[in-house]
Amino acid sequence: MTQPQDPPLRAVLVAGTINTDLVARVEKAPEAGETVTGSAFSIFGGGKGANQAIAAARSGAPTVMLGALGDDDFGRERRADLDAEGIDTASVARRDETPSGVALIVVEEATGQNRIAYVPGATRTIAPDQARDAVMRVKPAVILATLEPPEDALDALFAAGTTIGAVSILNATPEAVGARPFLDRIDALIVNETEAADLLGHPVSVANGETAARALSRLGPNTVAVTLGAAGVAISHDGETTSFPAPRVEVIDTTGAGDAFCGAFAADLARGADPFTAARTGVIAGSLATTIPGAYPGIPRRDAIERKLSES
Ligand code: RIB
Secondary structure, eight states: OOOOOOOOOOOEEEESOOEEEEEEEESSOOOTTOOOOEEEEEEEEEOHHHHHHHHHHHTTOOEEEEEEEESSHHHHHHHHHHHHTTOEEEEEEEESSSOOEEEEEEEETTTOOEEEEEEOGGGGGOOHHHHHHHHHHHOOSEEEEESOSOHHHHHHHHHHHHHHTOEEEEEOOSSGGGGGGGTTTOSEEEEEHHHHHHHHTSOOOGGGHHHHHHHHHTTSOSEEEEEOGGGOEEEEETTEEEEEOOOOOOOSOOTTHHHHHHHHHHHHHHTTOOHHHHHHHHHHHHHHHTTSSSHHHHOOOHHHHHHHHHHO
8 A cells, every 4th residue: 555655844954154152242342452341251052054054943944954063062062052953964064173163242232233253164164065965865945055155065055956946045144245156046145234235336224125135136036135134124026025124122132133034034935935924934033033142042933933923
């Protein structure tokens, strides 16, 4: 007798950094040459890639991480964090010669705004073969990548994604100009105001967010989301453009808010939602992420997102 087949799992594959965040809370971030006294120090799991993978997993998507860690305590801790979230870490390489990624973060008490310097370490050793193998092993419905892995690995990742018909999303961060070689081969682009400005060559703000999304779409991607912090998101898809405001929340720490948007957005696309619905979900996820200190701790689960969606 033939058994009924399980429906294929619509997985999200996330490529990017896995960092350990060393975070100081301060009244006011220091200027060049200035030293300020902080009020608290914490160590959190972080890294844009890992934050996005956790966001996708907490949004209910089967999630796979593509990355690399050093053979060190930070690396072992972060791998354990991802495993504990149920994320597939079989495509996270362990490197003997290169340390795990680390970010130094200063968060201002009053605004929750951060300043970040990070050293990707092992993330820069992600190899093209590793990327290709991950795609062919998992056959994800959605591929979500930052610009943190090397360009040749991203190139192999998106090429493999095309062969299996995966939806490709590029979060053009941290340095958006690195997105240029990929703009005409990705389905969706996610940028914040600064990254949008870097790609367009003029300032982008809430006032021209929708215009910027349309202009970026003309560079290639059929879907463009410009995240606008507390103002939400402007999204252009298939020639239609709209905005979704963010709910008002008490902002404690903005670290990982953009990543929460990306992961929740990708998880929604993987379950078949349209990009407008996914962007609305992403805005709620990003807002909720700002209400709790630290990257991993702040990323909301699907039930919290749905509760907030039903209130708005
Ligand atoms: O987007 C936030 C992340 O950026 C932090 O978790 C930190 O690791 C930096 O890379």
